[in-house]
Amino acid sequence: MDRQQMFQIVAGELSLKVSQVKTSVELMEEGNTIPFIARYRKERTGELDEEQLREIEERFQYLSQLNKRKEEIIRLIDDQGKLTDELKQKIDQSTRLQELEDLYLPYRPKRKTRASIAKEKGLEPLAKQLLRLTDEQEIEETASEYINEELGVETAEMALQGAMDILAEELSEDAEIRKWVREYTWKTGLLVSKAKDPEQRSVYEMYYDYSEPVHKMPSHRVLAVNRGEREEILKVKITVEEEPILRRLEKWFPSRPHTFLKQAAQDSYKRLIAPSIEREVHAAMTEQAEEQAIHIFAENLRHLLLQPPIPGKMVLGVDPAYRTGCKLAVVDDTGKLLHVDVIYPTPPQNKIGESKQKVLDLLAQYPIEIVAIGNGTASRETESFIAGVIKEANRPIHYVIVNEAGASVYSASKLAKEEFPDLDAARRSAVSIARRLQDPLAELVKIDPKSVGVGQYQHDVSQKKLSESLTNVVESAVNYVGVDVNTASPALLQYVSGVSASVAKNIVKRREDVGRFKSRDELKEVPRLGAKTYEQCIGFLRINEGGNPLDKTPIHPESYSVVKQLLTLLGMTADQIGTEECNQRLRQLNVEETAQKCNCGVPTLRDIIEALLRPGRDPREELPAPLLRSDVLKxxxxxxxxxxxxxxxxxxxxxxxxxxxxxxxxxxxxxxxxxxxxxxxxxxxxxxxxxxxxxxxxxxxxxxxxxxxxxxxxxxxx
Structure with missing residues (x-):
């Protein structure tokens, strides 16, 4: 299949135009990132979003790999001298790897099988005669002609068995038969689980005598049963009504099957087809369940990353514990660490009075407005303590329970050691808890996405697929929000479209050596940030206090000339961007007519107008703020x-x-x-x-x- 056919297949599967698929693939092959294409190449793709672009990328890569496998299989079969025009056409028309492997199965090199041994004994001609003969007595007489003690065929029964073994294997390797049995098993099969030891107590007890239709079983139950089987607590199999399958197999024979052919069909199914198809169907169930689990994790992660920040607030971060005490970290409204300490209000020390005074002193010393408490060990005891203390402060202070998943992973990381070389891991964790309340995205990107605690059976899925999916989500979230280039950490910058880890470090080093970036153009001076990287990343990088007001918007510099034309049409200047007068004139524009006058696409102009209406806007501000509490609940x-x-x-x-x-x-x-x-x-x-x-x-x-x-x-x- 050529590229055009691949474009057509992907377009058909995703209900898109062939031109959209072709353009998207070409843009990716040119080195453009998906966030960049989705945001700044809308005219070319027909406004495809990131999810659609990733689907195109994934499906096109699959078809490309399928093509390579087709070429390999055609070569392998041709080397055996068995490639026919009909078979080559079937291989060429395959659109699924499973379908392709079914076609290759009869030609795949095998270890010794009962059928191959029977062929070595010269019984293949008898197998062909079994398909032609109808009288069973005549069949038995014919079989006696193949008795050959030197080859190990001592009786007519042995000859017949060998011939049936050959037919059973041929039947099991028929691509159409396998496809039909696979689909039938998927539609009508039951997954059945039993306990290996019904007396053993475990978390899998609901699955000790359980069955559910294969095609209806939800992902969390599939993964739970799989884990129970892996831990050798459950025995799992897929059952299906065999009679309809055997009737379908018997139709494979050219004439009405006699007893020997029926036996061959039954043997083919039970010994060869059923075990193989059961594995394939179970694998398909697992793959589908994993995809759903990964999807859930990815969606949860995206929403977690896009939690609204609480900017402009000084925060006291508390990492609760029992024996080692609760670590405290005061961070200012920019996330800068001001003070660390430790208190022991929980068992076994129970130094409540001393701990209370320390917290009150901090509340008096710093204008702390919110206390962020991690939700780990001793969290609720610490919450109760903090709730009591803040009542004694002579100003309103609230607390928030913060999901601390991954904070310990961060605190022990190389990145955390570089940020806070003089702090131990527990105190770094308190800083992370405080900062993830101030700006969840900026803090959470420092942690392996798999460690943020919003998954379901995350250890039971393909770790490679999970990691790829979660990395895509983090990249998407970071670019959706945009990054302040003058405050962002290297951990945050490396998720910006086109920016590598080394370029991210170079950006920060340049900022530290020379000072704040005053314009987007200055980023061209960063080592290894070449023209292509600049094109990909610059629209997602913000300079909030620079000389050009457009530098704090998601408008790409390639469109600055369009903005200049637009402002001229409005009779406004760049200094008036964001004013009520400018906004009123922008809202009154006819977008289609204005796009023609400015010589740009309608989607691009629409995005420009949106950016000019709310320059510097953080899209997370539209989401509900965290729930603040002032008292404890038991x-x-x-x-x-x-x-x-x-x-x-x-x-x-x-x-x-x-x-x-x-x-x-x-x-x-x-x-x-x-x-x-x-x-x-x-x-x-x-x-x-x-x-x-x-x-x-x-x-x-x-x-x-x-x-x-x-x-x-x-x-x-x-």
Whole structure:
């Protein structure tokens, strides 16, 4: 298949125009990044978004690899002298790797099989005769002609068995048969799990005697069963009704099958086809489940990264602990570390009075407005302590429980050691907790995305695919928000479109050596930041206090001339950008007519107008701010029907975990999210959402709380 055919296939699969696919692939091959193409090449792609571009990239790469495999298979079969025009055409027309491998299966080199041994004994002609003969007595007489003790064929029965082995293997290697059985197993099969030891207690007890249709089984249950099997607690198999399959296999024979052919068909299915197809179907279930789990993780991560910052606030970060004490870090409104300390308000020390005085002294010394408390070990005891202390401060102070997942990973990292060489890991963790409240994106990019705690069965999926997906999400989020080049860390800068880790360090070094960047043009002086890198990254880098007001917008310098024309048409100057008069004139524009006058595309002009209306805007500001608290909640305080507000911490296949101020998050099951049927919890909530919930059950012993997003009066609380 040539490139044009590949473009057509991808376009058909993704419901796009062939020209969109072709242009997108060409732009990628020219070295353009996906964030850059999505933002600054809308006219050429027909305004495809990042998700569509990544789908094009992934599918085109798949087809390219498929093409290479086709060439290899054609060569291998041709080397055997068995390539026919019909087979070559089937190979050329394949669009799936599985379909291609099915076609190659009969020609694949094998270890010794029962069929190959039978062929060595000269029984292949008998196998062909079995397809032609119909009278069973005649078949047995014919088989006796193949008795050859020197070759190990001592009886007619042995000859017949060898011939049936040959037919069973040929039948099992028929591509159409395999495709039909695979599809039938997918549509009608059941995944069945049993306990290896029914008396053993484990987290997999619901799967000790369990079955569910293959094609309906949700990803979290597939991955749970897989883990149970891997830990040798469960035995798992896929069952299917065999009779329809055997009837379909018997149709493969050229005439009405006699007893021997029926036996060959049954042997072919049970010994060769069924085990192979079961593995393939189970693998397909796992792949689908992994894709869903990775998708959920990626969506959760994106929403976590895009949590609104709390700028302009001095924060006290608290990393709770028992024996080693709670580490404190005061950071100013720019994230600069001002003070570190440690207190011991929790067991076993219980130095409550001394700890209280230390915190009050800090609140008196610094204009702290918010306390950020990590949600790890001793979090709720620390929360109770802090809630009591801030009541004694003679000004309003709130606290927030911050998801500290990954903070310990960061604090022990090389990056953290470079940032704070004089601090131990625990104190670095307190700084990270404070900063991730001020600007979640800037802090979370320093942590391996797999460590941020918003996944589902993340250790049970392909780590390579997970890592690629999460890296794409971080890159997308960073470029969506934009980066202040004068404050960003190398960890943040390296996710900017086109910027490598070494270029990110060079940007920071140049900033430290020469001083703040005053214009985007100055970035051309950064070592190794060449013309192509500049083109890719510059629209995503902001200079908030430079000489050109356009440098703090997402408008690309290549469009500055368009802005100049636009302002001339409006009768405005660059200094008037952001004023009410300028905004009013921008809103009154006819975009289509103005695009023609400015000689630019409508999508680009639309983006320019949006940027000029709100220069320096942070898109995260439109999201709900974190939920601030001033008092503590205990599980004993809860009662069924109680109405609370909480923050969505994690979204999974079966619901959402909501932080309502307790040690453990409460669960809103998918069935309690809406009066309407909910197929996917992400259709209703996302990580970071502030939601109203009602308590529907409380298990004090296990510290579990069931929540509903439906008012309790609409619930059945039997």
């Amino acid at each position: 599980i004993e305080d809860l009662h069924v029907g109680m109405h609370l507000q909480g923050t969505v911490r994690n979204v999974v296949d079966f619901g959402a975990f909501v932080d309502i101020g307790l040690k453990n998050d409460g669960l809103v099951h998918i069935s309690k999210m809406s009066e309407k049927f909910v197929k996917n919890p992400m259709d209703v909530v996302t990580v970071g959402d502030i939601v109203d919930v009602w308590v529907i059950n409380v298990d004090v012993e296990r510290e579990r709380v069931g929540l509903s997003m439906l008012p309790v009066k609409q619930e059945s609380l039997a």
